Amino acid sequence: MRVLITGCHGQVGYCLTEQLAKNENTRVLALDKEHLDITNQEAVEATVAEFKPTIIINAAAHTAVDKAEEEVELSYAINRDGPQYLAQAAQSIGAAILHISTDYVFEGNKEGEYAESDTTNPQGVYGGSKLAGEIAVAKACDKHIILRTAWVFGEQGNNFVKTMLRLAKTHDSLGIVGDQFGGPTYAGDIAAALVVITKTICNGESDKFGIYHFSGLPHVSWSQFAQVIFDEAVEQAVIQQSPTVNAITTEEYPTPAKRPANSKLDTRLITEKFAIQASDWKLALGNIEAYT
Template sequence: MKILITGSNGQVGSCLVNRLQLKPEIEFLALTRQELDITDPAQVDTIVKHFNPDVIINAAAYTAVDKAEQEADLCYAINRDGPRFLAEAAHKNGALLLHISTDYVFSGEKQGVYDEEDPVAPQGVYGQSKLAGELAIVKICPRHIILRTAWVFGEHGGNFVKTMLRLAKTRDSIGVVADQFGGPTYAGDIADTLIAIVEKVMNKGVNVFGVFHFSGLPHVSWHIFAQKIFEKAEEQHLLDKIIVVNPISTSEYPTPAKRPSNSRLSNIKLNNVYGIKPSDWQKALTDLSNYK
């Protein structure tokens, strides 16, 4: 089996590379944005035609949520046009396309958990561009898996866990939003999920395509997530002081882009179809020395 990975130096892309290196039966080509610009259709077409992958995993994305409000053209180029070009190349070459999307396609105003059939209503440029990428893939490439996830963190790239640990070095107390809720999701678990889906489709003939949700449990607020990070850091002797985490409201921490107050995603469909359980984000915090 041959797998092409885009965005290979991002949070999920790096984890994919680490895991696929342990699977000698899989040949993979992992490319960074510098090596493959997915917004260039000619480049996408050439690389896909030359490598001839059975599977394409798109881990490339524009994820600067606030900056996207000022860089809409670039954001749409990466999050809408790039997936469209990959979908065209995948369909032309008979490849399965896996694509990572986001909770930001929803308004965040629902009371319960979001499932795959809930109406989408993105509130900012980032979410709108990601939804546009989803729609392009659905229209062009029938053999697709769109995996929506939320609150991604891991050892690679920038994320909330690293930010908290960095702030703890210079502060004794930190204010963290307590009225936004979601499921923190470990990037390594996303990589494992993508690989598991690929293996079930390619080796076991599971041909259920479409949109799936994958995120972590239990659902918490950012405030509770931060508290748990510091608890784990103290247990691992990475902090020499107790950090006070003060709950604040979204209105006390204004940002250029609106955040969903509810990012809780249901994992039931993914579990029923592919037998994949939600991300255990607390387990992923057991060795915070790797989050540098």
């Protein structure tokens, strides 16, 4: 099995590279933007032609949601064009592509959980560019998996958990949005899910291509998530005292890009097809010091 990973220094890419490196009979080529600019079609084609991967896993993305509102061309170059070039290159050698997408492809106003078949309606540049990437990948490569996830956190990179732990050291109270709901998702669990999918595809199970949702349970608001983070940090003696968490509304915390009020993803299909369970994000906070 030969796996090409793009975006290997990101939250998911880092975990994925670590996990796949432990697999016997697996050759991994893990590249970040310094080594492969996925928006450069010639570079993508040359890399794929030389390495000849069995599977390409695209963990590269422009994820700065607010900056995307101004960096429109860059967002579409990284989130649409790059995935398209990777998918076309995969198709040309008979490889499969696994592409990570987002809850932001949905409007976020549904009651209940979003299924893979629900209508997409992104509300900003980030979501729009990611949806365009999904469409481009699906059109360009027959053997594709699109994995939508949400609220990603891990030991690498910047994320909500790290921000909360940093703020906890200097604030007695914090106003955290309490009317947006979703499933926090541990980057290591996303990587583990991708490894399972990779092995399944390499075993020749070709009836499982398509779109899947993978995120964490239980669903919570940002303010509820913050409270759990602080409680764990106090219990593990990472901080002495939890700041008071005040749940505020989205209107009280305006941002350039609109956030989905509902980011709850239905993960039953990936469990049914691959026996992959939803991310246990509370378990992932078991060593909170790793995020400091």
